[in-house]
Each structure stands twice: as C-alpha cells, then as structure tokens.
Amino acid sequence: MSGPSRLQSIRGVNWRRVLIQADFISGQIIGRWLTVTVTLIVVLHVVVLLILGPTQAAAELMPLLFMTSVIYALIAGQVVSQMADEIGEGHAMLYLIHPLRKVEYLYAWLVAGPMLILAGYIASLIVPLLVVDPSILAEAQLYRLITVMAGQLLYHISLATLFSVIAGRRGRATSMYLGMLIFVPLALTLAMIIIMAVLDIYIGEDTAFTVLGVVYPALRYLADQNFATYLLSTIYEYGASLTLLALSLGIFTHRKEL
Amino acid sequence: MIEFREVYKAYGDTLALKGASFVIPRGALAGLLGPNGSGKTTSLKLMVGLLRPTAGSVLVNGYEPWVHEDLVREMVGFLPERPIYPPYLKVGALLRHLARLRGLPWSDVARIARLVGIERYLDSNIGALSRGYLQRFGLAQALLGEPEILLLDEPTANLDPHARMEILELIAALKRDLNATVLISSHILPELQQVVDHVVLISNGRVVDYGPLGELSAKYRVTTVYRVRCPEPRRVARLLVEHEHVSGVMLGDGWVEVHIDPGFGDELRRILRELESEGLVYEFELKTGYLGELYERALKTAEY
Numbered sequence: 001m002s003g004p005s006r007l008q009s010i011r012g013v014n015w016r017r018v019l020i021q022a023d024f025i026s027g028q029i030i031g032r033w034l035t036v037t038v039t040l041i042v043v044l045h046v047v048v049l050l051i052l053g054p055t056q057a058a059a060e061l062m063p064l065l066f067m068t069s070v071i072y073a074l075i076a077g078q079v080v081s082q083m084a085d086e087i088g089e090g091h092a093m094l095y096l097i098h099p100l101r102k103v104e105y106l107y108a109w110l111v112a113g114p115m116l117i118l119a120g121y122i123a124s125l126i127v128p129l130l131v132v133d134p135s136i137l138a139e140a141q142l143y144r145l146i147t148v149m150a151g152q153l154l155y156h157i158s159l160a161t162l163f164s165v166i167a168g169r170r171g172r173a174t175s176m177y178l179g180m181l182i183f184v185p186l187a188l189t190l191a192m193i194i195i196m197a198v199l200d201i202y203i204g205e206d207t208a209f210t211v212l213g214v215v216y217p218a219l220r221y222l223a224d225q226n227f228a229t230y231l232l233s234t235i236y237e238y239g240a241s242l243t244l245l246a247l248s249l250g251i252f253t254h255r256k257e258l
Numbered sequence: 259m260i261e262f263r264e265v266y267k268a269y270g271d272t273l274a275l276k277g278a279s280f281v282i283p284r285g286a287l288a289g290l291l292g293p294n295g296s297g298k299t300t301s302l303k304l305m306v307g308l309l310r311p312t313a314g315s316v317l318v319n320g321y322e323p324w325v326h327e328d329l330v331r332e333m334v335g336f337l338p339e340r341p342i343y344p345p346y347l348k349v350g351a352l353l354r355h356l357a358r359l360r361g362l363p364w365s366d367v368a369r370i371a372r373l374v375g376i377e378r379y380l381d382s383n384i385g386a387l388s389r390g391y392l393q394r395f396g397l398a399q400a401l402l403g404e405p406e407i408l409l410l411d412e413p414t415a416n417l418d419p420h421a422r423m424e425i426l427e428l429i430a431a432l433k434r435d436l437n438a439t440v441l442i443s444s445h446i447l448p449e450l451q452q453v454v455d456h457v458v459l460i461s462n463g464r465v466v467d468y469g470p471l472g473e474l475s476a477k478y479r480v481t482t483v484y485r486v487r488c489p490e491p492r493r494v495a496r497l498l499v500e501h502e503h504v505s506g507v508m509l510g511d512g513w514v515e516v517h518i519d520p521g522f523g524d525e526l527r528r529i530l531r532e533l534e535s536e537g538l539v540y541e542f543e544l545k546t547g548y549l550g551e552l553y554e555r556a557l558k559t560a561e562y
Contacts, residue, residue: 017328024358093342094352094356094399098359098360098402099328099359
C-alpha cells in the first residue's frame with residue numbers, strides 16, 4: 001500500500017482550509033478565555049509599570065518579563081492540552097471526516113495556538129509600555145529581551161506540543177515517561193540549587209546552570225546580557241522550537257490514524 | 259462505487275480485517291452487517307481515510323482514501339457511531355464551520371437543518387440535544403454538500419424504537435431525494451430489512467458474502483418478502499394464501515406483502531405475472547429477504 005511521502009503531504013496543504021480551521025479554533029475553542037486572560041495581563045502590566053514609574057530601563061523590566069513568560073507558558077500548556085483533548089476524545093475526527101487533511105488540522109492548531117499566544121505575549125509587553133512610557137520602545141535591549149523571552153515561550157509551546165502529540169498518538173503514559181526524562185533531572189537540579197543556597201555551598205554551579213538552561217534557555221542571556229549570550233539563547237530557542245515542531249508534525253503524520 | 263480488495267487491517271497483533279473483498283455499486287442502499295467487533299467500523303474508517311489498510315486496497319469512486327483523503331471526503335458524508343461533537347459548541351456554529359470547510363454558504367446549512375428537522379435547534383448547545391436529535395445533527399453534518407456517498411455507522415444505536423424508525427425513514431427519504439450511494443453499518447438486522455437493497459455480510463473480520471439482497475436471498479434460500487401493488491388487496495391476498503409456500507400476507511392501502519418460503523420465488527413470480535395479466539396486480543417487487551436468516555445461512559455455508 002503506497003502512501004504519500006511526507007513532502008507530498010506538506011506540499012498539498014490547502015491553506016484556505018488551514019485558516020478556516022484556525023479561525024474556528026481561535027474563535028470557538030480557545031479564543032474567548034485567551035482574550036480575557038491577555039486583557040487581564042495587559043491591565044496588570046500597566047498597573048505594575050505605573051507603580052514602578054514611567055522611566056524604568058528595559059533591563060529592570062526583566063522580572064516582569066520573566067513572570068509574564070511563566071504565565072504564558074501556563075497558558076500555552078492549557079492550549080496544548082485542549083488540542084490533546086480534542087484528539088484524545090475523538091472530536092478531531094469530526095473535522096477530519098470533512099475535507100480537511102490531518103496535516104492541515106495540525107497546522108491549524110499551530111497557527112491558532114502558538115501564534116495567538118505569541119501575539120498575546122508580545123501585546124502584553126508592548127501595549128503597557130506604549131501606555132506608560134513609549135520612549136522605552138526605542139531601547140534596543142528591550143527588543144533583545146522580548147526576542148529571547150518570546151523564543152523561550154515558543155520553545156515551551158513546542159515542547160508541550162510534542163508531548164501532546166505523543167500523548168494523543170502513543171498514549172499519555174508514553175508522554176509522561178518521556179516528560180520525566182526531562183523534568184526529573186530539572187527538579188533534582190532545582191532542589192540541589194536550593195539546598196546549596198541554604199547551606200551556602202557552591203559546587204557544580206555550571207552543571208546546574210546547563211541543566212536549567214535546557215528548559216529555560218533565556219537564563220543564559222538574563223545572567224550575562226551581552227550579544228554573544230543573546231545569539232546563543234535565540235539560536236537555541238528558535239532552532240530547538242522548529243525541530244520540536246517538525247518532530248511533532250512527523251509523529252502526527254506518521255501515525256495519523258484515528 | 260466502493261471497492262475493497264483483499265483488505266487487511268491490523269491493530270498491533272489483532273487483525274480487525276482479514277482479506278476483506280466486496281463491491282458496493284453506485285446508487286445502492288447497502289447494509290454492512292455483522293455483530294459487534296466484526297470489523298464494520300474499521301471498514302468505514304478505511305473508506306474515509308482515517309485508517310490505512312495494512313494490506314490490500316480500498317477504492318472509493320476509484321480513489322484511495324488514505325492517499326486522496328480530502329478528495330474522497332468531499333465525495334463522502336460520514337456519520338460516526340460514537341457522538342464526537344464538542345458539547346459546548348452551538349449546533350449552528352459547528353455546522354457553519356463544517357460547511358465553510360466544504361466551501362458551502364450558510365443557506366446550505368439552513369436547508370440541510372430543515373431537511374433533517376433540527377432548524378429549531380441551531381442556537382442550542384450540542385450538549386443540550388437528546389440522543390435522537392444528536393443523531394439528526396450527525397446526519398446533518400454528514401449531508402453537508404450533498405455527498406455522493408453516505409456512510410452511516412450504527413445510525414440507530416442507543417435510540418428508542420420511535421427514534422429508530424424516524425431515523426430509518428429519514429435515511430430512506432434522503433436516499434430517494436439525493437440519489438446517493440448509502441452504506442449503513444449495523445448489528446441490528448431486522449430493522450435494516452426495511453431499507454437496504456444490497457448487503458455485505460461480515461464476521462470476525464472476514465466478508466462472508468455480499469451482493470444484491472434479492473440474489474443473496476435466492477442463493478441462501480431464505481424466507482422472502484414480495485410487495486405487490488394491486489387494486490384489490492384483500493382479493494389478491496385470498497388468492498395467494500391458498501398456495502402452500504406462502505407463509506403469510508400483510509395488507510396495506512393498495513398493496514399486499516407476501517412472505518414466502520425459501521426457493522419458492524420463481525413459482526410466486528409466475529403466479530404474480532398471471533395475476534398481472536388478469537389486471538389483478540399492477541406491479542410487484544422483491545422487498546427483502548430476512549436478514550437474520552440470510553446472515554446465519556451465509557455464515558454456516560462459509561463454515562466460519
């Protein structure tokens with residue numbers, strides 16, 4: 001039995017259908033609560049920035065940026081889990097019995113999920129600054145920060161997408177075991193850092209930093225804000241994100257039976 | 259036309275289909291009949307390209323669904339067995355979206371909603387629909403774009419008897435109106451007897467036999483029902499019950515249904531033609547054979 005090659009699958013994508021499905025996902029499935037959440041975050045940012053004062057330097061916004069990226073990572077987790085539920089509960093089949101190819105369905109989620117979240121994230125950063133002090137937008141460092149933090153968010157979304165696709169196609173247990181391979185060393189490292197900080201001893205800091213950097217690549221740039229770490233972090237974030245998304249697509253289209 | 263050629267489908271170590279071969283001609287109203295777990299749903303999913311055959315080939319109007327998934331799904335409407343509709347969405351919103359995927363305007367949605375009788379529920383949440391209306395919604399989404407082929411997986415499952423009859427009558431009416439090829443999968447054989455003209459008999463992943471119901475009824479010599487249109491049903495019924503192979507008659511408004519013993523078809527047709535020449539019969543047709551009996555006999559003959 002011959003099937004279409006991966007390249008053929010991607011080449012034959014009907015983008016009109018992808019956009020229709022993405023529009024539906026963003027409007028009916030995730031749109032409402034995401035809009036409300038983004039609005040709340042924007043309002044919160046405006047309030048925080050007003051309290052901090054209108055002349056904050058971009059570098060001093062780092063804690064805020066970091067918190068925002070954590071919140072958005074949680075939002076991304078929720079969006080991706082909705083996608084996994086849609087596949088797991090069989091709702092995806094409803095769309096796939098109509099003229100929508102499986103690869104188009106996945107693209108629609110990628111367009112509606114990460115794109116919406118990234119747009120929300122950037123809006124959450126830019127809009128408050130425009131309101132409070134537009135002059136900050138002229139600082140080049142701010143754009144570096146936004147690029148790095150957005151990259152980290154994209155990386156988290158891609159990671160979550162991969163695990164969701166694995167959960168949807170290979171079962172939640174497989175996804176959980178794979179997740180443990182990443183998160184157990186991470187949790188151990190965090191625990192080690194906390195213990196070292198409490199005991200005031202510093203052994204293997206570099207190793208701990210490297211392990212944390214696997215999940216939080218922006219850390220390297222946040223620690224040394226220079227062009228070299230900026231380049232290193234962004235290449236890692238965006239490169240790894242694209243690889244993870246390609247891997248998700250590969251798994252979804254390889255075992256795409258429903 | 260739907261064609262299976264030596265199709266195998268494995269889920270891990272379990273073989274759901276074991277070399278299934280059959281043809282459903284264009285315009286047929288066919289039943290895919292077999293007990294639960296016999297491979298019916300797998301066959302239907304193969305027809306819309308949701309599953310890939312492990313071996314063999316599936317052709318829908320000449321296209322392989324797995325390869326040309328969007329092309330095939332433009333021609334096919336599918337009613338899944340399990341309701342897979344997100345309960346939090348509105349009926350109208352979901353139908354509108356599915357219509358957009360097919361490039362259809364809202365007027366098509368409104369027309370289909372009227373056709374299946376759910377136009378009053380377009381603003382309701384799917385979760386608020388009763389089982390019967392959920393099935394009507396399923397039919398509506400399957401009918402979008404007036405597909406050439408309609409695949410219905412256990413369309414009457416979990417419905418009360420009244421809703422079952424309603425759905426079956428609706429399917430028969432749709433078949434007449436749309437002139438589509440319809441394939442109904444079911445394990446409840448007696449109710450399909452009323453509507454199908456072709457059958458595919460499946461058991462344990464193997465196709466036991468397939469073909470026009472009349473031919474199979476004759477082949478396996480099962481009790482057969484003929485419908486006779488006539489001006490005087492009572493008189494025709496009296497004449498027919500005199501024959502020893504007529505096991506029963508049922509009278510209707512301008513018609514008689516004649517139940518005959520296996521193998522008596524040729525003899526009955528001869529008698530009916532005589533009555534026709536005398537003006538006592540307008541026309542007659544083979545309505546159906548008893549599906550349950552047909553299934554059992556075919557299974558026994560195939561020695562599964």
